[in-house]
Amino acid sequence: MDKAQEGLYLGVDVGSVSTNLVLIDGEGQVQEALYLRTQGRPLETVLRGLQSLARSYSNEQINGVGTTGSARSLAAVVVGADVIKNEITAHAVAASNLVPGVRTILEIGGQDSKLILVKDGIVTDFSMNTVCAAGTGSFLDQQASRLQIPIEEFGQLAVKASHPVRIAGRCSVFAESDMIHKQQMGHSLEDIISGLCEALVRNFLNNLGKGKKIDSPIVFQGGVAANIGMCQAFEKALGHPVEVPQHHKVMGAVGAAILASEAVAQRGGVSNFKGFTVAEQPFGARSFECADCPNLCEIIELQEAERVLSRWGDRCGKWTNALPSEVNNPAITAEMEATTP
Amino acid sequence: MKITFPHMGNMDIVIKALLGELGHEVITPPPITKRTLSLGVQYSPEFACLPLKVNIGNFIEAVEKGADTVIMAGGIGPCRFGYYNQVQREILQDMGVNLNMVVLEPPDQHIGELLKRLRIITGSNSWWKLIKAIRFAYEKCLAIDALEKEASRLRCRELQRGDVDRVYQKGQKAIDQAKTVKEVRRCKEEYIKAFNSLTLDWQKKVIKIGLVGEIYTLLEPTASGYMEKHLGYLGAEVDRSLYLSEWVNEHLFKGLLPVKGHQETRKLAKPYLSCIVGGHGQESIGGAIEYAKKGFDGVIQVGPLTCMPEIVAQSIMPLVEKEYGLPVLTIYTDEQTGEAGLITRLEAFIDMLERKKIALGQLP
Known part of the structure; x- marks a missing residue:
């Protein structure tokens, strides 16, 4: 407990590929950022993150918690969240805070990509990939490992290209076939990787940017923003400089933390945060298929020391409603109900 | 003749009323579930849109319940839906499912055309009886639409989660069971009133x-x-x-x-x-x-x-x-x-x- 600062807000972003935890101060400045690989174990990863934060911070320093990302509901139950928000809002809030005046946010994460248009700090339009995940972080990861290049160096290679080749980027499977073909034709690796970046950017703008006016300043965030080849390809396609904020990897978590500070202030300073000790509790999640009707809903149940904390996933509400009401955190209940028709 | 039809929102209540009035045995397909969708997807061309697939699922599940005739809508114009009944007929035939399909298409010029097509279903009923049945079914349609509209308007204001839908579901059931036009109208008024007597947050912006x-x-x-x-x-x-x-x-x-x-x-x-x-x-x-x-x-x-x-x-x-x-x-x-x-x-x-x-x- 060497970092003695009061009034911090915790943001947790549990995504498909990475789980990020950040602490921001009252001014919205990032004090601590953790970037962990989710590796298909969202629950364990969140707990691991909390444990490592507990080494330097105490419960009293945390004024509020927010969660976001695809596993936001799960994370919220574990930490006792004050606010649970979707990734789009979280990213937009973070970018408007850290990069004042931002007009366009490009975000590419593990399995989704987003384009968010902002004016005067307010989101005016957004789009998120729906039917296709070509060009997201997972695909780049896969290609880097196929070519046996560390993902961190992938972008550096792209920048060295002299003549980027044209890669078919509409579908990630065909993009891979095309890359193999281009390798077999004898193109250099640099040119192929650079061509891939351009193809992915083309795909991004075709999928998400149709009919949208992209104004600068432009911010590029998410895990893929670390790839300098992708940045360059965006700059080339858009004709504007693209800024990558320092904390680009954890912007979702930053947004969740900022939203938590707003929510706690609105509620008069009371937080639901359960404390870092939750990391020591034996948490367990299980799922089962309810066979009472042909909908066969998958019910997810979260337990803390044999006690059921939360359930969700049922369409009829039978399992959710079967819980004693005192286990329900109001913020979480609202979110669960929103997700259960 | 055991008649069935595809689901589309509350349409089942309306069609059941129409066919019931004409003295038919009606088989309502089971509610759309994951199974319905899986069956539909399994037997439909992948690039067809969702309605075709769910329809097929409805038909299969209705046949399981004993249906032998299905009423399906057709259409004119550029949307592919107009052709779906033909595709579905072929799919069912290939599957070896015995289902006689009656296609209702919008009349080109005059309501008489629709009545003529309906003749297969109307059988020996008089025109007068048919018009009465249509009127009864349409009254149910109006009533159920009014309730649905109200539910969508008020859901955001409920203080107790699920209040609005509980009233709505009861209303649906009541309208479904109503036997006369008068009764349908009474149900509608009763449940619109029930919606508005719920404790709702009217201050909420x-x-x-x-x-x-x-x-x-x-x-x-x-x-x-x-x-x-x-x-x-x-x-x-x-x-x-x-x-x-x-x-x-x-x-x-x-x-x-x-x-x-x-x-x-x-x-x-x-x-x-x-x-x-x-x-x-x-x-x-x-x-x-x-x-x-x-x-x-x-x-x-x-x-x-x-x-x-x-x-x-x-x-x-x-x-x-x-x-x-x-x-x-x-x-x-x-x-x-x-x-x-x-x-x-x-x-x-x-x-x-x-x-x-x-x-x-x-x-x-």
Whole structure:
């Protein structure tokens, strides 16, 4: 407990590929950022993150918690969240805070990509990939490992290209076939990787940017923003400089933390945060298929020391409603109900 | 003859009333579940849109319950739906399913054509009896639409989660069981009253969302991932641009009854989309403009993935958005649509509208 600062807000972003935890101060400045690989174990990863934060911070320093990302509901139950928000809002809030005046946010994460248009700090339009995940972080990861290049160096290679080749980027499977073909034709690796970046950017703008006016300043965030080849390809396609904020990897978590500070202030300073000790509790999640009707809903149940904390996933509400009401955190209940028709 | 039909929202109540009045044995397909969808997807061409697949699932499950005849709608115009009954007939034949298909298509010129086609179903009933049956069914249609409309409007204001839907479900059941026109009308009034006697938060400043788009995804909640309900729970007052009673009056009765039609809507779409593109393409554009004029905060356009008319409308929408300052979110659904992804987008859209209003000082 060497970092003695009061009034911090915790943001947790549990995504498909990475789980990020950040602490921001009252001014919205990032004090601590953790970037962990989710590796298909969202629950364990969140707990691991909390444990490592507990080494330097105490419960009293945390004024509020927010969660976001695809596993936001799960994370919220574990930490006792004050606010649970979707990734789009979280990213937009973070970018408007850290990069004042931002007009366009490009975000590419593990399995989704987003384009968010902002004016005067307010989101005016957004789009998120729906039917296709070509060009997201997972695909780049896969290609880097196929070519046996560390993902961190992938972008550096792209920048060295002299003549980027044209890669078919509409579908990630065909993009891979095309890359193999281009390798077999004898193109250099640099040119192929650079061509891939351009193809992915083309795909991004075709999928998400149709009919949208992209104004600068432009911010590029998410895990893929670390790839300098992708940045360059965006700059080339858009004709504007693209800024990558320092904390680009954890912007979702930053947004969740900022939203938590707003929510706690609105509620008069009371937080639901359960404390870092939750990391020591034996948490367990299980799922089962309810066979009472042909909908066969998958019910997810979260337990803390044999006690059921939360359930969700049922369409009829039978399992959710079967819980004693005192286990329900109001913020979480609202979110669960929103997700259960 | 045991007659069945595909599901589309509350249409089952209406068709059951019509056929029941004519003395038929009616087999309502089981409610649409994952099994329905899996069966439909298994036997349908992949690139057909969601309605065809769910229909096939309905037919198979209805045959399991003993149905031997199915009533299916047809259509004219560029939307592929008009051809679906033929495709479905072939699919069922290939599967070896014995189901006699009666196709109802909008009359080209006169309501008499529809009555003539209906003759297969009407059998020995007199014309007078048929007209009476249609009137009874249509009365149910009007009543159930009124309840659905009210539920979508009020859901965002309920203090006890689920109150509105409990009343709505009871109302649906009551209308379904009503035996006379008078009884249907009484049910409607009774449940509209029941809605308004719920404890609701009338002080709440809500976001107003208009829904436009393709008819099946608008009317059938399972096809849109229960969108209206989700929006209500996210704090939005929802209005829909299309109801079954309006469609029936406009397309089957040729606008005979004084029910709100979409002539005005199409007129509004004219400067942006002057010709018929099939389905509800024109209505989607016109509907969005209508909502903008009524001061709605945003519009959501829904359609099944690969829906041509909605794709045409979507490509024109940015112009409408710009000229009317109206945010529009387009959502396509199919059997692959994940509910989590849908909710993320809806929530982000509501957040966007809410934060905009807060910045303008219209919301606290």
